[in-house]
Amino acid sequence: MSGANARDSRDLRDARDSRDAQDPRDARDSRDANAQAAHDANTGDVSLREAVAAVYADGWSRIVATMIRFTGGDWDLAEECAQDAFAQALRSWPDTGVPRQPLAWLTTAARNRAVDRMRRASTETAKLREWAAMEREQPPPYTRDGEIPDERLELMFTCCHPALNLDAQVALTLRALAGLSTAEIARAFLVPERTMGQRIFRAKQKVAHAVIPFRVPPAHLLPDRLPAVLHVLYLLYNEGYSDQRHKARLSAEAIRLARVLAALMPDEPEAHGMLALMLLHDARRPSRADAAGELVTLAEQDRGSWDAGEIDEGTAVLERALRMRRAGPFQIQAAIAACHATAPFTAETDWPQVVGLYDQLARIAPSPIVDLNRAVALAMTQGPEAALAVVDRLAESGRLDGYYLLHATRADLLQRSSRSAEADACLRTAIELAPTDAERRLLARRLSAS
Amino acid sequence: MKYLMLVCVDPDLEPGAAEGAPDVDDWVAETDGKGIRLMGDRVRPGSDATTVRVRNREVLLSDGPYAETKDLIAGFDVLECADLDEAIEVASRHPMAWGGVIELRPFWVDGQD
Numbered sequence: 114m115s116g117a118n119a120r121d122s123r124d125l126r127d128a129r130d131s132r133d134a135q136d137p138r139d140a141r142d143s144r145d146a147n148a149q150a151a152h153d154a155n156t157g158d159v160s161l162r163e164a165v166a167a168v169y170a171d172g173w174s175r176i177v178a179t180m181i182r183f184t185g186g187d188w189d190l191a192e193e194c195a196q197d198a199f200a201q202a203l204r205s206w207p208d209t210g211v212p213r214q215p216l217a218w219l220t221t222a223a224r225n226r227a228v229d230r231m232r233r234a235s236t237e238t239a240k241l242r243e244w245a246a247m248e249r250e251q252p253p254p255y256t257r258d259g260e261i262p263d264e265r266l267e268l269m270f271t272c273c274h275p276a277l278n279l280d281a282q283v284a285l286t287l288r289a290l291a292g293l294s295t296a297e298i299a300r301a302f303l304v305p306e307r308t309m310g311q312r313i314f315r316a317k318q319k320v321a322h323a324v325i326p327f328r329v330p331p332a333h334l335l336p337d338r339l340p341a342v343l344h345v346l347y348l349l350y351n352e353g354y355s356d357q358r359h360k361a362r363l364s365a366e367a368i369r370l371a372r373v374l375a376a377l378m379p380d381e382p383e384a385h386g387m388l389a390l391m392l393l394h395d396a397r398r399p400s401r402a403d404a405a406g407e408l409v410t411l412a413e414q415d416r417g418s419w420d421a422g423e424i425d426e427g428t429a430v431l432e433r434a435l436r437m438r439r440a441g442p443f444q445i446q447a448a449i450a451a452c453h454a455t456a457p458f459t460a461e462t463d464w465p466q467v468v469g470l471y472d473q474l475a476r477i478a479p480s481p482i483v484d485l486n487r488a489v490a491l492a493m494t495q496g497p498e499a500a501l502a503v504v505d506r507l508a509e510s511g512r513l514d515g516y517y518l519l520h521a522t523r524a525d526l527l528q529r530s531s532r533s534a535e536a537d538a539c540l541r542t543a544i545e546l547a548p549t550d551a552e553r554r555l556l557a558r559r560l561s562a563s
Numbered sequence: 564m565k566y567l568m569l570v571c572v573d574p575d576l577e578p579g580a581a582e583g584a585p586d587v588d589d590w591v592a593e594t595d596g597k598g599i600r601l602m603g604d605r606v607r608p609g610s611d612a613t614t615v616r617v618r619n620r621e622v623l624l625s626d627g628p629y630a631e632t633k634d635l636i637a638g639f640d641v642l643e644c645a646d647l648d649e650a651i652e653v654a655s656r657h658p659m660a661w662g663g664v665i666e667l668r669p670f671w672v673d674g675q676d
Binding site: 274276322323324325326330334 | 564645646647648651667669672675
């Protein structure tokens, strides 16, 4: 990017209109807001707001990506114009109705806005005036949604570029791709809004100043770069999964983006494997906690409440991935999740298959946590003593000392080997190390039952 | 886009870690040939460095490197690349990326924030 462009964008930001009161994100948030819904019911805006929210969910990242390209890499201007376009939709669509090609309408509006701002700013310097006259003739409006280039993949790879630190990758992904506001992202990661705003600002600055390219990496770089994208999306999913009460939104966005990634990279089995893994985990989500919010172990979960649709979709996506015959960690983990999700109850789970899958996973992505999970499955095929020998060796290695599930698993195996006193001692260690209250309570219930 | 490539030694490098590293002469020949490397050289170690400060209009000198850089900088190159990905590829083919550490700094372009 040239220096002139960077200065230009700052001038543009200064010159911009004050943020429109009708933020499109309000429309989406209002789905859950009863007061807003009641208000809308009276004014007849509900269907319009829902229509805008639906276009926003899938259209935001398409428009932002198109505008990043159009503005020559000015992420701030791209986002502001996309936001202005949605605000304009909220103003005009009540009179005109929702256009038949809403994405074309919105992208055209965003682009007009960008040209407008560039022209306004360009009156300030000769260089920019010249640039505006030569290069930025108003292009004809888009008329069909299909005309809008789909550059979401470019956007994903840029947001998840390994030259950005992981926090920055996650924040950029949520802002530019998922369309969350800075305040929403800050809430999800329990940091002050100002801190998150600075994090996003710095990430965009680095993209611009270090010239991180806006593109899908060439084939020879993909093996290095795709895992970073998968890692960020899966981290988002887990972040939401671990805190259903406050962060469920993150899981939903992660699944949505994983669907986009799998659709845009149909020949990448790991993209499908990750989507399958998310779906198969998500299917079991309703049964993970009881009515009082207490955690329920896999063996005790009400399998009737699992989402059969998600299980079917997850296994179908996984099968498609496995047919490409290039196994990877996400596909194997999804295959393990499928063994659990398709078993009518714990004892019916294909445990030998699960052990075999963990063996495979340990070969291509070795980690002590994989060894620990393998031991749990081994206890089901060869009995608790055999598994205990494996877990004891893991414990001796010291590599999982601080991991509460090592001690909780060991406690379970000791208990089943009729070594209650040792089991209780392990449970107490696990309780000390457990990261959340819910997990501590689950372990405490086991301790009092033993 | 211009990048300053700081070539640094890694005091914690494990023996044998740089095995199979490319040859520096090949790297120079290739990057010069493609017009990527605009200039570059090795520099003397920190023991030959002089640190200069002007405080209250007085020139203050000290013998040795500025504390934070210690003895790490072994050389530098200036690269002209299309984008960061190209600069990363060029840097990763330099032997000191294998046996040391390379830091890429984009040039400050006039008018940038």
